[in-house]
Amino acid sequence: MTFASLGLSEDIVRAVTERGYTEPTPIQKQAIPAVLNGGDLLAGAQTGTGKTAGFTLPILHRLSDKSVKGPSSGRPPIRALILTPTRELAAQVEESVREYGKYLKLSSMVMFGGVSINPQITRLRSRVDILVATPGRLLDHVQQGTLDLTKIEILVLDEADRMLDMGFIRDIKKILALLPAKRQNLLFSATFSDEIKALADGLLDNPALIEVARRNATADTIAQKIYLVDREKKRDLLAHLVQEHNWFQVLVFTRTKHGANRLAEQLTKGGIPALAIHGNKSQSARTRALKEFKDGTLQVLVATDIAARGIDISELPHVVNYELPNVPEDYVHRIGRTGRAGAEGEAISLVCVDEHKLLKDIERLIKRELPKVIEPGFEPDLNAKPEPIQNGQNRGGQRHGRNQPRAAGQGQGKPRDAGANKGNHTAPARRQGAPRGRNGQRSS
Structure with missing residues (x-):
């Protein structure tokens, strides 16, 4: 099977081939036709399966389809929104959009915290067809009136399980309320927890279901x-x-x-x-x-x-x-x-x-x-006693991730590690009243 046989345009196949990819992965074989179909999608895929191309390629194809009429006047609106949990993933996804769409007349932008908001505001004044963003910085722009999401045609929640783990559920719900009711929704998750199923039930309309790896399986390779x-x-x-x-x-x-x-x-x-x-x-x-x-x-x-x-x-x-x-x-x-x-x-x-x-x-x-x-020279002491983890710390004083006690005033579910630049507010906190970084901006 080739990428061309999945129904992708010649310009997209050319860009994919130039990146050295010739045969689609299992998730791509299933997800690309499903997204091209225009319906909602719930996809379970472990990291490293090629899921990013599984949604970026058909999104690029759909948005570049000249038979689909856009607005007749005014600045072209943002048509696709891809939400990711972290800055690094947002940057990676937007890079893929640019690479795969290099021969198309589509424009993309990445938006996350930890950097000045002003260049992003300037960039939004020009054409942006596909926006890749972390939830916190997206809501900062909404609050400042620099972003219009009312014409979104396609929404992607990438690594949705991690977004819920990091406490983004309230922000996601706020963002969903800003989008038009009629749109295509794509949800990608490595695991299908009860929380993910509840989110999918409220978000997706009769979705196609794809699961390419056994739940919580590790690759045989x-x-x-x-x-x-x-x-x-x-x-x-x-x-x-x-x-x-x-x-x-x-x-x-x-x-x-x-x-x-x-x-x-x-x-x-x-x-x-x-x-x-x-x-x-x-x-x-x-x-x-x-x-x-x-x-x-x-x-x-x-x-x-x-x-x-x-x-x-x-x-x-x-x-x-x-x-x-x-x-x-x-x-x-x-x-x-x-x-x-x-x-x-x-x-x-x-x-x-x-x-x-x-x-x-x-x-x-x-x-x-x-x-x-056991590596020779590093044999463990067979009589060593395990030391219990108390109050989220081991003997070396290192806090243990999810058991870490919250400081006074921290909201429930506040993520701790996705990256602010200041003090102990080390993550894009997603609760009302959560601490903000420099210039009063959220830090995701």
């Missing part, structure tokens, strides 16, 4: 391995594995921003180039780290879960869980960044005695037991 090690020896073991096997483009996950910073500094001091990416980093620092990591000049990128959303690197060879996530589903998201589109990848987890229960929860979720190994 990912070699998963557990290294049993004492908590104090994790950093030395990680450095040893990277140097011993000459690993490059290693994505390492920690639970906390502080832990990411500390690990990156220690690896760099040990001769392994590393940078951290998380919500407290400025947008320019995050962009630079991602660029160096993608082009291979940065050996190790240390990330927190939410900051890593949107990292899209073809054939990423190594993912390391320096610390296991508290939520088992996050393990699936993390290791899904390798082994993409049929490529082989390796997912390593460094597990100390404190994390054995977390490991069991992960194995229960993915319905398989993961192979355990």
